[in-house]
Amino acid sequence: MFNSIRSRIIVILTMLGISLGYLYANQIKLGLDLQGGMHLVLEVEDPEGTLTSEARADAIDRAERILRTRIDEFGVAEPTIQKVGADRLIIELPGIGLEDESRAKTVIQQSAFLEFKLVLPVQEFQSNLARIDRQIVAALGVDSLRVLGRDVQGPTSEIENILFGGDAPDSTEIDVEDGEEEAVDLRPMTGLLASGDVEGTYLVATEDVDFLNLLLDLPQVQRAIPRNVALHWDVDLVGLGQRTYSRLYVTEGNAFVTGDMLEDAIAQRDPQFNQAQVAFTFNRAGGRRFSNFTTQHIGDYIAIVLDDEIVSAPVVQDRIGASGVINMGQADMTDAADLALVLRAGALPAPLEIMEERTVGPSLGQDSIDRGQIAGLIGMVAVIAIMVLYYRVAGVLAVFALGVYLVLVMGGLAAFGFTLTLPGMAGLILSVGMAVDANVLIFERVREELKLGRATRTAVDEGFAHALSAIVDANMTTLITAIILFQFGTGPVRGFAVTLSIGIVASFFSALYVTRSFFLIYLSGKKASDPISI
Amino acid sequence: MRLFDQAQYGFIENRKRAYGFSGVLILVGIAAMIFNVFSIGGWQNYGVDFTGGVLIQVQFHEPATAAQLRAALGGSEAPPITRFGEENEFTIRAPLGDEGIEEVRARYEGQLATTFGTEVFTIVRTESVGPKIGAELERNAALAILFSFALTLVYIATRFELRFGLAAVIATVHDILITLGFLAVFRVEIALPTVAAVLTIVGYSLNDTIVVFDRVRENLNAKGGRRRDPKELVNRSINETLPRTVLTSGTTLAVLGALLAVGGAVIFDFTAVLILGVTVGTYSSIFVASPALLEIQKRFGDGTAGRERRQKRGASATA
Numbered sequence: 083m084f085n086s087i088r089s090r091i092i093v094i095l096t097m098l099g100i101s102l103g104y105l106y107a108n109q110i111k112l113g114l115d116l117q118g119g120m121h122l123v124l125e126v127e128d129p130e131g132t133l134t135s136e137a138r139a140d141a142i143d144r145a146e147r148i149l150r151t152r153i154d155e156f157g158v159a160e161p162t163i164q165k166v167g168a169d170r171l172i173i174e175l176p177g178i179g180l181e182d183e184s185r186a187k188t189v190i191q192q193s194a195f196l197e198f199k200l201v202l203p204v205q206e207f208q209s210n211l212a213r214i215d216r217q218i219v220a221a222l223g224v225d226s227l228r229v230l231g232r233d234v235q236g237p238t239s240e241i242e243n244i245l246f247g248g249d250a251p252d253s254t255e256i257d258v259e260d261g262e263e264e265a266v267d268l269r270p271m272t273g274l275l276a277s278g279d280v281e282g283t284y285l286v287a288t289e290d291v292d293f294l295n296l297l298l299d300l301p302q303v304q305r306a307i308p309r310n311v312a313l314h315w316d317v318d319l320v321g322l323g324q325r326t327y328s329r330l331y332v333t334e335g336n337a338f339v340t341g342d343m344l345e346d347a348i349a350q351r352d353p354q355f356n357q358a359q360v361a362f363t364f365n366r367a368g369g370r371r372f373s374n375f376t377t378q379h380i381g382d383y384i385a386i387v388l389d390d391e392i393v394s395a396p397v398v399q400d401r402i403g404a405s406g407v408i409n410m411g412q413a414d415m416t417d418a419a420d421l422a423l424v425l426r427a428g429a430l431p432a433p434l435e436i437m438e439e440r441t442v443g444p445s446l447g448q449d450s451i452d453r454g455q456i457a458g459l460i461g462m463v464a465v466i467a468i469m470v471l472y473y474r475v476a477g478v479l480a481v482f483a484l485g486v487y488l489v490l491v492m493g494g495l496a497a498f499g500f501t502l503t504l505p506g507m508a509g510l511i512l513s514v515g516m517a518v519d520a521n522v523l524i525f526e527r528v529r530e531e532l533k534l535g536r537a538t539r540t541a542v543d544e545g546f547a548h549a550l551s552a553i554v555d556a557n558m559t560t561l562i563t564a565i566i567l568f569q570f571g572t573g574p575v576r577g578f579a580v581t582l583s584i585g586i587v588a589s590f591f592s593a594l595y596v597t598r599s600f601f602l603i604y605l606s607g608k609k610a611s612d613p614i615s616i
Numbered sequence: 617m618r619l620f621d622q623a624q625y626g627f628i629e630n631r632k633r634a635y636g637f638s639g640v641l642i643l644v645g646i647a648a649m650i651f652n653v654f655s656i657g658g659w660q661n662y663g664v665d666f667t668g669g670v671l672i673q674v675q676f677h678e679p680a681t682a683a684q685l686r687a688a689l690g691g692s693e694a695p696p697i698t699r700f701g702e703e704n705e706f707t708i709r710a711p712l713g714d715e716g717i718e719e720v721r722a723r724y725e726g727q728l729a730t731t732f733g734t735e736v737f738t739i740v741r742t743e744s745v746g747p748k749i750g751a752e753l754e755r756n757a758a759l760a761i762l763f764s765f766a767l768t769l770v771y772i773a774t775r776f777e778l779r780f781g782l783a784a785v786i787a788t789v790h791d792i793l794i795t796l797g798f799l800a801v802f803r804v805e806i807a808l809p810t811v812a813a814v815l816t817i818v819g820y821s822l823n824d825t826i827v828v829f830d831r832v833r834e835n836l837n838a839k840g841g842r843r844r845d846p847k848e849l850v851n852r853s854i855n856e857t858l859p860r861t862v863l864t865s866g867t868t869l870a871v872l873g874a875l876l877a878v879g880g881a882v883i884f885d886f887t888a889v890l891i892l893g894v895t896v897g898t899y900s901s902i903f904v905a906s907p908a909l910l911e912i913q914k915r916f917g918d919g920t921a922g923r924e925r926r927q928k929r930g931a932s933a934t935a
Contacts, residue, residue: 115882123749180739436717438749443740446673446882453880460878461871468867472617504883505809509816511875515868516823519860522867523827526860529618552830555775556823562771563764563819567812570760572753575812582816 087606090599097591098486101493108496111160112176113503113577116451118444119176120183122190126169127435138169141432146171149190151427156189156420170437179443185420193389193433194424196341198372199312199333201282201383201395207311207332211272217302218270232270232293271297278329279320280395281383285327288319294330310335314385316392318411331392333385338375343368347425349418350407358410358418362425369404376402388421454507461511465518473525475615479600480521487517487592494584503577513585516560520593524549528616539610542601546594553593561586620858627902628851628910634903638790645797652800660796661803663810666754668747669711670720674728676704676737688731689724701881705740717744757811761792764818772826776833779912784825787905791821791896798892809886817893820868824861824901831857832909846913850906865898 114121126133126141133141146165153161153175162174178186219227274294275284286294297303298313307313316329347362364372376384376398385395386408394409410418465484469477491510495502502510528545536544564586567579605614649659664671674685685706686694695710710720721744728737765785772781795817799806831853835841841849869891876887 180742435746436744437746439717439742439744441742443738446740450880450882453878454875454883457875457877457879460874464870464874465867468863468870472619472863505812505886511871515864515871518867519823519864522860522863526857526863530856548834551834552827555772555830556826558775559768559771559822559826560819562767563815563822566760566764566767567815570756570763571812572756572808575808575815578809578812578816582819 087599087602090595090602094486094596094599098489101489101497104493104496105489108499110492110495111499111501112447112451113501113506114174114176114440114447115442115504116447116502116507117176118179118442118447119174120178120186121438121440122171122173122175122187122436123166123438124171124173124190124434125437127433133432135168142169142171144431145434148428148430149173152189152424155423155427156186158186171434177444178441180441183441185416187436187439189420189424191434191436192424193430194341194421194427195389195429196344196425197337197387198339199314199337199385199387200375200379201385202311202332202334203282204278204284204332207313210306210308210311211269211275214303214306215269215271217306218297218300219268221300221302222270224268227268227270230293232273271303275330276327279322280329282332282395283316283329284332285320285322286330288326288328291315291328308335314387314390314392316395317388329392331385331395333387337387339364339368339371341425341429343371344425347422349415349422351415352407352409358413358415360408360410360418360422360425361405362408362422363405366404372406373401373403376400450504454504454511458507458511461514465514469518469521473616475604476525476528476601479604480518480525480597482600483521483592483597484514484517486596487588488514490588490591491581491585494588495581498580498584500580500584501577502581505575506577506581509578509581510585513582513589516557516586517589517592519556520549520553520589521597523552524593524597525616532616537610538608538612538614539605542605542614546598550594553590557586557590618859619862620855623855623858625855625858626851627854628847628907631903631907631910634907638794638900638904642790642793642797645794645800648797648800652803656803660800660806662750663805663807664709664743664745664750665808666750666806667711668717668745668750669709670717670724670745671741671743672708672710672721672724672728672739673700673741674706674708674737675702675740676706676732678704678736680704680706680732680737682706689727695724701884712747717746720744753808753811757815760811760815761818764815765789768822772829776829779909779916780829780833782912783905783908784822784829786908787825787900788818788821790904791817791893791900794896795889795893799889804885804889807885809883810889813886813889813893816890817897820894821897821900824865824897825905827860828854828857828901828906829909832906846910850910854902854906861898861901865894868894 124145126138126145128138142165146163149171150163153163153173158175158178160176162172164172164174166172173190175186271294274286274290276286278284312333312335314331314333316331318329320327320329343364345363345365345368347360350359350361351357352359363369380398380400383395383397385392386406387393388408394411396409408421410421466481469480469484471477473480491513500506524545527549528541531541531544531548532538534541561583564579564582568576568583571579608614652661653659658667682697682699685697685708689695689697689708695708697706697708699705700707708724710724712720715723721742725739728739765788768788769781769785772784792814795814798804799810804810832850835844835849835853872887872891872894876884876891879887
């Protein structure tokens, strides 16, 4: 039924119409390498390999949902968030260039685990220090502490008060030469702590923070800290005289409310000090809990802990209901907006590690598009010249068929929503070569048949019939390769495989149906024995 | 216009010379790979996609040289720096060492900013790849090549005969070896698109081979075809398809040539590898695949004799 010239024209025009319709409606999405943007591959962070594969898969599922919300709110046009394998996420953010890159990464990677904990007086923790010091000495050994220069013999009872001029660390260090072999009363941790400037805190010299974290991470030390007490760093530094210090807060072990009870969070400007802050509202259950707790703790300090760090620790003046604010200190409104965003979207179930990151600036992409277009144009002209010079009228028919082919390929890309990448463009240009090949196979065959003395019409029929097997087999093997490329490839390689596959399918149709139809039109005015230009 | 009409070249007669030519090319490539192992620590010049690492592409708004950049990034300790296409544009490829990708990037971007000032340059592209991803990539590329061999072998064996499939795979292995040799000699950076290019060569080479084989199959199945001298039959098939081979390779190369000339630095390597592959693929479909078909037939028979011999051949072919 599709063999009369009229029905063939209708089929071809319909295909063209559908393709153009898709092209008009969907537009071809450009890959990040062409329009600029950021490509991230994330995995659940698990350095010790303690998570089961189910736990990782579950974490990545939940992370995907949360990240989708966060990225939507971040304001990226047409982001792609895709789970790959069991425990990996690929995130593509078109238009995020190198200037927004670090912001975008923060929004994606921040765990945003918010906790509200009661700040405890340091006395609650003080009694554990002697035991922790002994554990550290036992774990690391006197010798290695000495090598590190950390064989500090602290004051046994009181922590030096550096607020009032005492130069604590120097006066408590013993010289290595003086140190006796049996120096057992070492105070590696206590020696690092100075009494704090605010309730419930110690001060630690900034250069000692890394070492103290190392000590706190020791399993022996973890065990020596009571369960109902936790230590958290303040995000802000304190400058005292020449030196800077970090505050180490002592808080209750458990949070009385966490971020999952938040209903909303918005960025705003503190009217009094003109500082950025995030105002949050609890849901009903959270609000009830918050208000009960604050009623009992008027005059106490409450630590707002974000991802294990204290962002602020206000004093409870009065019963606080269902809302509050987080002061952002020196941070600007953009940071406040980003924090509000991640708090609204919810906390990530586990930290995510960046496995791969590619960012392309928009200018580079535009340059690639321009160059690809020029190359494509030159290539097209070359193909047209070769075909027309070599095959004359038949060559012109083939060129028209190639035109149809190109529209079909572009329509196919638009219809399936595939993105056009740089290697994809190369694949497209290469597939033009393949489409030409099919025509060449047919025309060469027709010429051979004519040489054997067959009548024009028979020669054309035979030419198409005999070329079929070569076209099918040659294209099938290329298709097999393209599909395997798609299966094993990532990102740009997949784009290449997709355009190549669509190109191969379209070239089947173009050579065997479209060229054939054009030939039939060309032959329709001729007698069976009239010569043709091929 | 007619090219190679009535061609009567003695391709098969000259196959020994082709074996020698291919052999020399492959040996040079393998020598280069071995040399690379000792001089650059890997048989190919693997880019950050494979080794893991950080690529920073930086564009200067005023004249700058690679030497200045090298000095800014640690002098003799500096990572490899190459000019990228245009003047004043460079890529820095930093290995990971013990650090994570974030730290390596921060360090080099920091060094650039402190030396040149942030106004003078723009970072136009960064790629950071963790070591785990790189290892997976290499495994996937190898698997992809093996799978495409296996599947095309099955396809060709079904559509043609087993010996055609084997000959096609031999020709493709030949093409891949020469391409890899070329990559090793010129130390072309192996990146993601390079892998795509090599795999495309697999496809193209098969495509070209199959067109010749299709004609061999047709001539074999023609009346009395099986009784003719196989050498003469294969040689004639190559000559009959020669116009098509030349024209198709010519148009494809014309298009790729345009891409190479104006496509820009981003895809230069990719296109160069494809051009080489198309050339080698065309050569191999004539001088490697077809002779291989004859060699297999000489050793294992043509598969048309009695059932008994067929079984024997089948057993030795699969052994």
